[in-house]
Amino acid sequence: MVKGLRTMWTNVWAVAFKEGALMRRDKVLIGVSVVQPIMFLFLFGVALTSKPANVPWIVLDQSQSSYSRRLIAEVQASGYFLPARTVASYDDGHGMLHRGEALALVVVPHDFHRDVLRGRGEVQILLDGADPLSAARIGAYIRAIAASVAMGREQLAAAPAPVELRQRFLFNHTLDDRHFLLASLAGMLLTNVTLSLAAFGLVAEREEGTYEQMLSLPTTPLEIVLGKLLPTVFLCYAVLVLAILLPGLAFGIWPAGSLFALALFTLPFVLASLGLGVFVSTLAATVAQAIFISVFFIMPSFVLSGAMMPHQLMPDVPRHIGALMPLRWYQIGIRRIITRGGGLDDVVVPFLALSGFFALMLVFIRLRSRPRLA
Amino acid sequence: MSLRRLRTLILREIRATLRDPFTLFVLVAVPLGSLLAFGFVVSTEVEGIPLGVFDGARSELSRRIVAELTTHPAFEARSYVRRDELSSALINGDIGVGIIIPSDFERARARSASGDEPAQIQLLYDGAEAVLAANAEGFLRGITAAALREHAGADIGIARVEAAASMTAAGGGVGSSVRVLFNPTLDGRPYMVAGTFGFVLSFLTTLITAVSIVNERIGGTFEQLQLTPATSLEIVLGKLLPLGAVFSFDVLVMMLAASWVLDAWPSGSALLFWSIASFYVVTSLAMGLIFSATSATAAEAVQKTVLFSIPLVQLSGFVYPIRNMPEPVQWVSMILPATHFINVSRSIYLRGEGVAELWPEMLVIVGFGIALVVLARRTLESRE
Numbered sequence: 081m082v083k084g085l086r087t088m089w090t091n092v093w094a095v096a097f098k099e100g101a102l103m104r105r106d107k108v109l110i111g112v113s114v115v116q117p118i119m120f121l122f123l124f125g126v127a128l129t130s131k132p133a134n135v136p137w138i139v140l141d142q143s144q145s146s147y148s149r150r151l152i153a154e155v156q157a158s159g160y161f162l163p164a165r166t167v168a169s170y171d172d173g174h175g176m177l178h179r180g181e182a183l184a185l186v187v188v189p190h191d192f193h194r195d196v197l198r199g200r201g202e203v204q205i206l207l208d209g210a211d212p213l214s215a216a217r218i219g220a221y222i223r224a225i226a227a228s229v230a231m232g233r234e235q236l237a238a239a240p241a242p243v244e245l246r247q248r249f250l251f252n253h254t255l256d257d258r259h260f261l262l263a264s265l266a267g268m269l270l271t272n273v274t275l276s277l278a279a280f281g282l283v284a285e286r287e288e289g290t291y292e293q294m295l296s297l298p299t300t301p302l303e304i305v306l307g308k309l310l311p312t313v314f315l316c317y318a319v320l321v322l323a324i325l326l327p328g329l330a331f332g333i334w335p336a337g338s339l340f341a342l343a344l345f346t347l348p349f350v351l352a353s354l355g356l357g358v359f360v361s362t363l364a365a366t367v368a369q370a371i372f373i374s375v376f377f378i379m380p381s382f383v384l385s386g387a388m389m390p391h392q393l394m395p396d397v398p399r400h401i402g403a404l405m406p407l408r409w410y411q412i413g414i415r416r417i418i419t420r421g422g423g424l425d426d427v428v429v430p431f432l433a434l435s436g437f438f439a440l441m442l443v444f445i446r447l448r449s450r451p452r453l454a
Numbered sequence: 455m456s457l458r459r460l461r462t463l464i465l466r467e468i469r470a471t472l473r474d475p476f477t478l479f480v481l482v483a484v485p486l487g488s489l490l491a492f493g494f495v496v497s498t499e500v501e502g503i504p505l506g507v508f509d510g511a512r513s514e515l516s517r518r519i520v521a522e523l524t525t526h527p528a529f530e531a532r533s534y535v536r537r538d539e540l541s542s543a544l545i546n547g548d549i550g551v552g553i554i555i556p557s558d559f560e561r562a563r564a565r566s567a568s569g570d571e572p573a574q575i576q577l578l579y580d581g582a583e584a585v586l587a588a589n590a591e592g593f594l595r596g597i598t599a600a601a602l603r604e605h606a607g608a609d610i611g612i613a614r615v616e617a618a619a620s621m622t623a624a625g626g627g628v629g630s631s632v633r634v635l636f637n638p639t640l641d642g643r644p645y646m647v648a649g650t651f652g653f654v655l656s657f658l659t660t661l662i663t664a665v666s667i668v669n670e671r672i673g674g675t676f677e678q679l680q681l682t683p684a685t686s687l688e689i690v691l692g693k694l695l696p697l698g699a700v701f702s703f704d705v706l707v708m709m710l711a712a713s714w715v716l717d718a719w720p721s722g723s724a725l726l727f728w729s730i731a732s733f734y735v736v737t738s739l740a741m742g743l744i745f746s747a748t749s750a751t752a753a754e755a756v757q758k759t760v761l762f763s764i765p766l767v768q769l770s771g772f773v774y775p776i777r778n779m780p781e782p783v784q785w786v787s788m789i790l791p792a793t794h795f796i797n798v799s800r801s802i803y804l805r806g807e808g809v810a811e812l813w814p815e816m817l818v819i820v821g822f823g824i825a826l827v828v829l830a831r832r833t834l835e836s837r838e
Contacts, residue, residue: 108754112761119765127783128774130585135777177635180805203630209637210804211645213589214775219632220592226630227599245575245598247591250544252581255591260584272760276753284753367752368665372480375661380491389773390586392503392550398494412547419582420545 091299095307103311112276113319117269121326124261131257132218135161137184140173143192151188151203154229155222177208184208184218251336251419262333263418264387266323266346267410271353271381273319275374277312278357283370286361309354316350317343336421345413345427348434352406355441362448381405386412409433459684463692471696481662481700482707485654489708492650493643493716503590505529506540506549510557515602519575522601523553528593544580551590552578553598636804647718648803649772651708652796655731656738656770657763659701663742664755667693671746686834690827694739701739702732721806727799734795734819740826747833770796791822 103109137155141148152164165182167173173185187204195201205222207215252259285294294304320343327333335342360377364370382388384402391399391408402408413430416422424431471477505523509516524531532549534540543549554576556562562573577594579587637644670676679689705728713719720727742759749755768774769783770792776784787793798815801807809816 108751108757112757115761119761123765123768127779128768129778130588130774131778132775133778134781174635178805179811180801205630205632207632207634209634210800211775212634212637212642215634215637217588217592219634220596223630223632224592224595224599245577245595247577247579247595249579249581249587252584252587255579255581255584255588257584257588259582263582276757284751366669368669369476371665371752371756372484372662375484375658379488383491390583390589392583392586393501393589395494398491415582416547420547420580426546 088300088303091303092306092310095294095299095304096310099308100311100314103315109277113269113273113315114322116272117265117319117322117326120265120268121262121330124265125258125327125331128261129257130213130217131255132160132214132221135184135218136182137161137164137186137218138167138173138176138182139164140167140170140185140187142190143188145193147193147196147201148188151226151229152186155186155225158221158225160218160221173206177206180208180210182208183214184222186222251421258331259333259419260415261388262327262331263415264411265327266320267349267385267387267407267414268382269319269323270316270346270350270410271378271407273316274312274350274353275357275360275378277315278354279360279364279370279374282358282361283364283367312354313347313350317346320346335418337417337426338423341422341424341427342414342417344424345410345417345431348431348438349406349410352434352438352441355438355445356406359441359444359448362445377405381407384408385410406434406437409437455685455687460688460692463679463684463688464696467692467696471700477666478700481697482704484662485658485701485704486708486711488654488658489647489650489712490715492653493647493712493718501527502530503528503551503586503593504549505531505590505594506543506552507531507533508537508540508552508554509533510537511555511559513560516555516559519553519555519598519601522597523594526593526597528590528597541578544578547580547582550580550583550586551594552576553594554578641717643716644718644803645800647712647716648799649796651705651731651799652770652792653767653772654708655701655705655735655795656792657759657767659697659735659738660742660745660763661756661759663693663697663739664746664749664759665752666697667743667746668749668752668755672752680834686831690740690743690831690834693743694736694827694830697739698732698735701735702728705731705735718803720803722802722808726808726812727802730795730798730802730816730819733823734791737791737819737823737826740823740830743830744826744833747830766790766792769793772796791819791826794818794822 139152141152155161156164167176167185170187173182173187176182177185185206187206189195189203192201192203203226205219207219209215249255299307324335324339324342356377357374360373361370364373381402384394384398385391385405385407386394386402387407391402394402409430413427416426420426471481507520507523509520520531520533523529529551532543534543537554540549540552540554544552556574556576559573559575562571566572575598577598579591579594581587667676680686684692709719709724709728741762745758745762746755749758769776769779769787770790771787772792776787776793779787794815798812798819801812801815
């Protein structure tokens with residue numbers, strides 16, 4: 081019995097060694113495992129953000145008073161906007177909005193000065209609704225700035241009781257998109273790596289005939305599977321380390337929670353994704369097919385999982401479809417650990433979901449298992 | 455260049471494709487599916503954000519505020535009996551935002567009238583969901599401030615706790631009325647659909663081309679082609695034109711599907727859009743050809759395509775506005791063909807612009823197309 085276990089272990093190591101050697105020589109794989117993280121880091125850390133910047137805006141100042149100039153200066157000082165341009169007429173402004181030359185037009189009415197002194201100052205904000213999210217956000221900013229500008233206080237007869245709205249952004253003081261996007265970095269990279277390795281690798285092997293070669297060796301299927309798993313999982317953890325180091329070194333964004341929980345939580349995700357990849361490989365006859373099926377899975381999972389855009393905002397049906405993907409559960413859990421500083425007890429549900437997914441994949445693979453030497 | 459030879463190559467290509475129904479399915483289904491997925495799923499409507507409410511004051515004013523928030527479609531309000539329960543829910547991510555009206559709110563208001571510190575309402579956001587929080591911020595702040603102004607005539611100050619200079623309670627703040635032009639329902643779908651065309655016609659077309667050509671090279675049939683009297687240009691065109699025709703048909707299908715399912719149809723000339731899109735496809739196909747010509751295996755071609763296409767798509771303004779990017783990055787974005795196509799696409803779909811306004815961008819796209827076809831031909835020649 082003990083001898084049997086030892087044979088099994090050496091067999092597993094033999095397969096693992098062979099796989100590892102192959103991987104080391106696979107320049108494409110190495111290039112991807114190193115280049116992709118850096119590329120994503122650049123995109124999500126530097127380039128991409130939904131936080132408005134360089135917003136072109138125009139002002140129709142019909143009052144030309146000190147108060148209107150003050151308001152314009154305050155909006156400008158917020159830093160989101162390009163220097164304001166003035167328009168002479170409503171039609172001009174409307175035309176510029178229509179052509180997309182400006183996102184917002186602020187119309188200051190003629191009696192603005194007098195209205196402010198009476199405590200009733202009001203401006204009109206017109207927005208280009210083509211991109212509604214940006215429009216809503218810019219409109220809200222201008223509105224809030226206008227509401228908080230202290231003007232004409234001295235003139236007010238009776239000062240009503242003021243109320244202060246204090247805002248706090250937990251875990252992410254400056255409300256950078258960066259935190260949100262970089263937290264999903266590990267998930268996205270791992271999805272790419274696991275699906276590529278499992279799907280292409282297996283199918284390519286089958287095409288090249290090395291699969292049959294392996295079956296004819298004295299190793300059992302279990303040993304082969306374990307042997308293939310070892311270097312793959314090792315590579316995944318290397319990618320995970322990279323996904324944590326890079327945002328930390330580049331932007332000072334380190335995981336707030338337990339690293340141990342992070343490492344442990346990654347395991348069922350890696351297994352689930354690998355299982356998915358292996359299952360995909362059973363569906364594909366050629367490498368081309370495997371590629372397309374993987375793309376079918378990878379692309380929607382980036383979108384539907386909530387890794388790049390909030391899944392809470394999605395309509396019901398797509399949101400539920402997204403729940404069937406491993407990446408959804410992983411990114412929920414990883415945000416709890418990395419950004420919110422949680423531990424193992426916070427990710428129990430996603431952990432179980434991912435383990436369940438892995439088990440399900442094993443069943444599917446078994447069902448679709450081809451005969452030994454087709 | 456011989457037209458007869460070109461025609462033969464094209465016919466061969468068509469026959470080969472028809473023999474593989476899987477490829478045909480992929481050629482049509484994948485772009486269509488992506489369009490629907492992105493356009494439908496990436497809803498830019500802010501709706502149903504879980505909002506935690508703690509009303510410790512239970513005064514007329516606080517109830518009014520809660521009522522306004524509860525009835526607004528942007529939020530799905532849940533009330534909490536205890537403050538720490540709300541905090542836990544926020545930390546767990548069960549709720550995305552929270553509003554806390556302390557129990558001594560009315561007393562604080564009375565005190566502040568006689569010169570004391572202003573009364574406070576706390577707005578908390580789950581910063582881990584940064585995008586969600588940012589979207590929620592405008593609504594939460596706006597609705598609460600408006601409710602306070604209306605029902606209590608109170609002066610509102612907005613203070614950000616972490617900010618260096620906090621804008622505390624100010625008197626005489628300026629109100630504003632907001633109107634959204636051109637899209638009063640704030641429907642984000644035409645915007646997304648126009649952008650998704652850019653994504654599909656950049657990434658997917660390049661990918662599919664790269665893979666199918668690499669397969670041919672592995673199969674050896676590509677070398678056979680190069681042994682024939684056909685010139686490199688003819689071989690390139692013989693591959694690109696039939697594939698281009700299929701994708702052009704795809705564009706038509708996508709336009710119709712977007713109109714039917716997503717209610718998004720170009721407000722400008724549909725014909726103009728379709729022609730530009732069809733030409734743009736050639737650009738992506740040429741890139742796919744270049745990737746496959748420089749790759750030994752299908753996997754390598756795929757990785758190259760993916761590695762190149764991801765930044766191409768992300769920097770093209772597909773999801774994240776180019777204007778938000780740092781300036782040097784914006785320059786990079788300008789040299790990507792996808793950026794210009796998405797500009798044109800959105801101009802036609804959203805603003806109804808035509809050739810008169812768009813001809814500079816169209817020229818750029820044509821330029822890219824020609825340059826890439828030339829590059830593809832040169833790459834093939836250097837491999838002989």
